[in-house]
Amino acid sequence: MGRAAIIAGSGTLPRLVAAALEAPVYVTLDGASAPEGATHVSARIEKLGRLFKDLRAQGVTEVTFAGAMVRPKINPVLLDRHALRLAMSLGKGDDALLREVLALFAEQGFTVRGAAELCPDLTLPSGTHWGHAPSPEETADTDRAQAVLDALSPLDVGQGAVCAGGQMLGIETVQGTDALLRFVAQTPERLRRAKGVFVKAPKRGQDLRVDMPTIGPETVAAAIAAGLGGIVIPGGAVIVIERDRVRHQIEEAGMFLSAQ
Structure with missing residues (x-):
């Protein structure tokens, strides 16, 4: 069974989820620190391909999104092909954008699970x-x-x-x-x-x-x-x-x- 990665937004929720998991991979997009005991991956939204490779290298098979997410500011010069596809959805509503995010991770072989699925007491x-x-x-x-x-x-x-x-x-x-x-x-x-x-x-x-x-x-x-x-x-x-x-x-x- 593979490891779970937390795509961490703001607030306390990402750390609560991390505490409930065994050896999680903690991904930040803003350079924030990871909780003790978690493997930290610092990523850029423009380089999703690199993030996918880093997650596979850590044995990650499941991904959960936790914490408040804001629409990112993107440097178009740095976009890889995965991020370019996501950037094209930024003008849509939140639901449409999130569906695109889910599709990207699924196509890369990752199972997306909800934070409440991992921690039902939430x-x-x-x-x-x-x-x-x-x-x-x-x-x-x-x-x-x-x-x-x-x-x-x-x-x-x-x-x-x-x-x-x-x-x-x-x-x-x-x-x-x-x-x-x-x-x-x-x-x-x-x-x-x-x-x-x-x-x-x-x-x-x-x-x-x-x-x-x-x-x-x-x-x-x-x-x-x-x-x-x-x-x-x-x-x-x-x-x-x-x-x-x-x-x-x-x-x-x-x-x-x-x-x-």
Whole structure:
């Protein structure tokens, strides 16, 4: 059986996954360091062919993507043929770009596995509930926010939305969850009918192997600062970083978190 490689983005998730694997290969695209015990491969997005060779040399057969990924700045002069193909997809939506990444690794003989597949405890099972029971109004806000996300899924827009008293206060776009919650926090009280609910969920048909939504203590802190009453996620489809700390935050703030 071959080794697993972690294509590491930002945040704590890559190191959590590395800690759960035996002798992983830790790949960074920004020159960051690797955790102790992991073989480190520093790569450039323009030189994917070299990365594929380095992974094979380390006996890698499986690859997982972990952590926040941003669209890379590419030096066109350095592009090899693999990276050129990827660069041609940069003008597409996130889902289309990720499908191209998956295809490239698969064609090179690597199996792509999701971080939650390697570490099942990263997600919450359906039926998990922390904090107070949501009110009928909060349940209605949850349903409306989810309906908006469902409607936007074909447009490849975002993974989060906030509804309060039947009003949409914000929809996640390319700026991400933190920006969305900061925007909601700035909403004047006169425009708010209720505390509101933040729904975080993958887009319909989204490949969770490379783009599973994630929340953690910083997300909860931002939701608290935005004055929200609860957070709702689908069971098994959103990574929860530092779940014990998240539960403590939720209960201490008088909020709720539900995995449905």
